[in-house]
Amino acid sequence: MNNIQLRTVNVTRYVTPLREGGSMPAIAEADDGFLYVLKFRGAGQGPRALIAELIGGEIARILGFRVPELVFANLDEAFGRTEPDEEIQDLLKASVGLNLALHYLSGAITFDPTVTNVDSKLASQIVWLDCLLTNMDRTCRNTNMLLWHKELWLIDHGAALYFHHSWQNWEEQAKKPFFLIKDHVLLPWATELEMVDKEFRSILKPEDFHLIVSLIPDEWLEGDDVFDTKKEHRQAYVKFLETRLAHSEIFLKEAQHARDILI
Known part of the structure; x- marks a missing residue:
């Protein structure tokens, strides 16, 4: 039996949006010092997209594919207050709590x-x-x-x-x-x-x-x-x-x- 566990990190810094994604994910830094591609529960498809990401990514990992580490990413309500971009601010406010993030593969x-x-x-x-x-x-x-x-x-x-x-x-x-x-x-x-x-x-x-x-x-x-x-x-x-x-x-x-x- 496979031992499947996901770490939980706290988002500490919003770095930059990835606007080529339909759900507007972002590069963010967490309290473990790593950068992640953050997928927001408040985005267009809601939590269902995160569920598909979680299930698909972990099945792929069991089958031996290389998949960036998935983590639960906790987003504090304070993040939406200082963001000047209104669209991003709304997204952050709608995503307070647990989101999903993939380890950022720098230089890929x-x-x-x-x-x-x-x-x-x-x-x-x-x-x-x-x-x-x-x-x-x-x-x-x-x-x-x-x-x-x-x-x-x-x-x-x-x-x-x-x-x-x-x-x-x-x-x-x-x-x-x-x-x-x-x-x-x-x-x-x-x-x-x-x-x-x-x-x-x-x-x-x-x-x-x-x-x-x-x-x-x-x-x-x-x-x-x-x-x-x-x-x-x-x-x-x-x-x-x-x-x-x-x-x-x-x-x-x-x-x-x-x-x-x-x-």
Whole structure:
């Protein structure tokens, strides 16, 4: 069983906004002396984007991908008072409490498939992961991968698990193909999907999903009237992931079909 824990840090300094992100994350410094990319619970998609980031990032880590350390980042209410930019001030005020942050990879560059080659196994592994997570946000336009010290790192899983923005027919959604995989930046090189499917199905265990989902702060689950209790809310995430993994042949076939059309 994997031991999954997240540290909690206190944000001490807002450094600069990253305006290329739709939810306007920021580089911030914490009381441990490190810089982080801070994802705000008060941003457009709310806590659900943080939940997707947490679940996606930690599943990726279990599968052996390089993912920046995720931490809970506590934001004090005093931060919104001195910020001159009104938009940022509102965002800070709406994000008081626990947020999510990724360790800032200083000097990292955005992955460009026309410059950097990715071998077929790694490409297949990343495509499989994004099919599992229904992550629509790893395209040529926005690869959400970084090169840091000549190694490939995965970032930004906030757009994954998009079913949870409505929870409509979520149990059926778990068994559906992921049609948006046709736009995946690494799909042309993903020639080893069947081998990766066997490998990753043997690594991921139900207890991993339970452990990761148990990390979600209660306050991120508030305001969703689909479930009577937070326990039921968490169980739905676990059930979705377990069902999706058990029916991986469905998204596997769709990815292979999309690749055949592409090439």
